[in-house]
Amino acid sequence: xxxxxxxxxxxxxxxxxxxxxxxxxxxxxxxxxxxxxxxxxxxxxxxxxxxxxxxxxxxxxxxxxxxxxxxxxxxxxxxxxxxxxxxxxxxxxxxxxxxxxxxxxxxxxxxxxxxxxxxxxxxxxxxxxxxxxxxxxxxxxxxxxxxxxxxxxxxxxxxxxxxxxxxxxxxxxxxxxxxxxxxxxxxxxxxxxxxxxxxxxxxxxxxxxxxxxxxxxxxxxxxxxxxxxxxxxxxxxxxxxxx
Amino acid sequence: xxxxxxxxxxxxxxxxxxxxxxxxxxxxxxxxxxxxxxxxxxxxxxxxxxxxxxxxxxxxxxxxxxxxxxxxxxxxxxxxxxxxxxxxxxxxxxxxxxxxxxxxxxxxxxxxxxxxxxxxxxxxxxxxxxxxxxxxxxxxxxxxxxxxxxxxxxxxxxxxxxxxxxxxxxxxxxxxxxxxxxxxxxxxxxxxxxxxxxxxxxxxxxxxxxxxxxxxxxxxxxxxxxxxxxxxxxxxxxxxxxxxxxxxxxxxxxxxxxxxxxxxxxxxxxxxxxxxxxxxxxxxxxxxxxxxxxxxxxxxxxxxxxxxxxxxxxxxxxxxxxxxxxxxxxxxxxxxxxxxxxxxxxxxxxxxxxxxxxxxxxxxxxx
Numbered sequence: 001x002x003x004x005x006x007x008x009x010x011x012x013x014x015x016x017x018x019x020x021x022x023x024x025x026x027x028x029x030x031x032x033x034x035x036x037x038x039x040x041x042x043x044x045x046x047x048x049x050x051x052x053x054x055x056x057x058x059x060x061x062x063x064x065x066x067x068x069x070x071x072x073x074x075x076x077x078x079x080x081x082x083x084x085x086x087x088x089x090x091x092x093x094x095x096x097x098x099x100x101x102x103x104x105x106x107x108x109x110x111x112x113x114x115x116x117x118x119x120x121x122x123x124x125x126x127x128x129x130x131x132x133x134x135x136x137x138x139x140x141x142x143x144x145x146x147x148x149x150x151x152x153x154x155x156x157x158x159x160x161x162x163x164x165x166x167x168x169x170x171x172x173x174x175x176x177x178x179x180x181x182x183x184x185x186x187x188x189x190x191x192x193x194x195x196x197x198x199x200x201x202x203x204x205x206x207x208x209x210x211x212x213x214x215x216x217x218x219x220x221x222x223x224x225x226x227x228x229x230x231x232x233x234x235x236x237x238x239x240x241x242x243x
Numbered sequence: 244x245x246x247x248x249x250x251x252x253x254x255x256x257x258x259x260x261x262x263x264x265x266x267x268x269x270x271x272x273x274x275x276x277x278x279x280x281x282x283x284x285x286x287x288x289x290x291x292x293x294x295x296x297x298x299x300x301x302x303x304x305x306x307x308x309x310x311x312x313x314x315x316x317x318x319x320x321x322x323x324x325x326x327x328x329x330x331x332x333x334x335x336x337x338x339x340x341x342x343x344x345x346x347x348x349x350x351x352x353x354x355x356x357x358x359x360x361x362x363x364x365x366x367x368x369x370x371x372x373x374x375x376x377x378x379x380x381x382x383x384x385x386x387x388x389x390x391x392x393x394x395x396x397x398x399x400x401x402x403x404x405x406x407x408x409x410x411x412x413x414x415x416x417x418x419x420x421x422x423x424x425x426x427x428x429x430x431x432x433x434x435x436x437x438x439x440x441x442x443x444x445x446x447x448x449x450x451x452x453x454x455x456x457x458x459x460x461x462x463x464x465x466x467x468x469x470x471x472x473x474x475x476x477x478x479x480x481x482x483x484x485x486x487x488x489x490x491x492x493x494x495x496x497x498x499x500x501x502x503x504x505x506x507x508x509x510x511x512x513x514x515x516x517x518x519x520x521x522x523x524x525x526x527x528x529x530x531x532x533x534x535x536x537x538x539x540x541x542x543x544x545x546x547x548x549x550x551x552x553x554x555x556x557x558x559x560x561x562x563x564x565x566x567x568x569x570x571x572x573x574x575x576x577x578x579x580x581x582x583x584x585x586x587x588x589x590x591x592x593x594x595x596x597x598x599x600x601x602x603x604x605x606x607x608x609x610x
Contacts, residue, residue: 048606052606055606057603057605057606081523081602084602086526090525096517096521096605098246100246100250108245109246112245113525113531
């Protein structure tokens with residue numbers, strides 16, 4: 001199985017000397033093709049830092065980082081921007097769509113930023129909206145969409161540049177459990193069918209059963225959840241759902 | 244422009260409001276500049292339309308034509324200079340005169356000159372005066388508003404000199420008063436009405452001369468000063484003060500325009516900090532976002548300028564004829580360009596903000 005993303009002994013240190021804070025401490029893991037991985041942990045544990053480094057928004061202080069078999073540990077900010085544009089899809093908390101763009105334009109913006117606006121991009125945007133059941137909303141502005149619809153648009157936008165990996169930052173934070181689950185299912189389905197990978201930071205334990213693996217982070221150290229715990233989680237979720 | 248245009252379309256009201264302010268400011272700039280032009284020509288069209296580029300005057304006259312005296316000997320000396328293409332003496336006097344038979348006084352400026360020289364006016368109605376006629380004058384047609392017609396006599400109550408109006412000319416005013424042209428003979432008799440004034444003098448000598456020969460001439464003429472037409476213009480009584488205050492208003496308007504736009508776009512940019520973070524995270528370069536903002540500023544300013552130019556022409560139609568208002572294409576082009584420049588300068592503050600937004604802010608943050 002191909003590895004999409006590899007963290008090798010990655011540390012991130014903020015500040016210097018006495019004020020030094022270790023946000024990430026020698027974190028190592030890898031994510032394979034077709035894998036959907038959840039990261040859980042209390043606030044301040046380093047989840048956001050991990051996601052920012054995986055998303056090439058931050059450079060690690062130490063360690064090595066490989067995306068799609070390419071070393072991306074030390075890049076200039078320009079190279080980082082281009083890499084995000086080409087290889088990474090983001091789904092943020094509460095969607096963060098651009099308020100003045102229609103649903104379809106949200107997707108076309110990605111093509112525009114990559115200077116790849118064409119008939120192909122139009123077709124791709126329309127297909128994605130179709131797949132996520134948003135065709136009837138294509139000319140609506142975000143303010144006229146429900147929370148779930150907005151997150152689906154954000155997912156469609158994330159797929160628009162055909163990324164190697166999708167990074168989702170608490171995508172269910174502003175949704176009720178039913179809609180949250182729908183959104184995560186859509187993410188998972190996309191990852192499987194395209195043979196890509198995804199990391200999702202979440203607080204929402206009810207959707208963890210949809211993930212292939214759950215990584216727990218605490219004080220900057222990574223603990224992988226074992227399969228028993230995961231089965232328990234799944235069971236507890238099913239129970240909740242039935243009752 | 245993908246983002247810029249869609250944002251303008253989406254936030255119509257917001258951009259309409261700032262656009263409206265820009266229109267008002269640009270409109271006011273154009274109206275004031277029209278007034279400045281109008282007043283300037285109302286004040287000094289006689290000098291502006293003069294076919295001379297330099298004047299020889301007395302050194303102690305503080306560049307004021309009406310204070311200067313050049314003797315006949317000096318005039319003869321100047322005539323000998325070979326570098327001068329053409330020259331003509333000019334006698335200038337500001338008087339209060341009456342139409343004969345009435346008591347109402349009006350201010351006029353006398354331009355006495357060689358009727359066949361470069362300063363002779365172009366007659367639009369009636370006859371030209373010449374160097375042999377006596378007591379015949381050509382006057383600016385604005386005197387028609389005072390009830391002066393061809394054949395009327397004008398009298399100076401102080402010296403009891405009188406002249407007959409034989410022709411009208413146009414665009415000849417000096418210090419907001421109409422100019423009357425007379426020949427040097429009549430000038431001489433006017434001067435001799437002062438018993439202490441035995442010798443004839445002129446106020447200045449108008450010259451046509453190459454710029455690079457001015458320095459030579461300055462060395463050659465003794466006890467005389469050579470000034471440019473513009474220097475003479477600036478020293479017409481009241482001219483500098485009038486233009487100065489209007490130009491100061493225009494300068495302030497440019498500063499206001501710059502700040503209004505700067506503040507507007509800065510506040511909008513601050514409001515969108517989060518959005519810029521997201522855009523940068525999904526791969527938008529700072530330069531792309533900057534182009535988008537500058538595009539909006541330029542588009543908005545150009546539309547505002549074009550509309551306000553239209554409104555300025557409309558204003559000109561409405562203004563009564565007595566208001567001196569003159570539109571000049573060069574001024575429009577210059578001020579439009581300046582407005583565009585100050586608008587773009589004002590947006591630099593926002594660009595700095597955009598450049599400082601870090602893409603990492605998009606993570607771990609709810610709206």
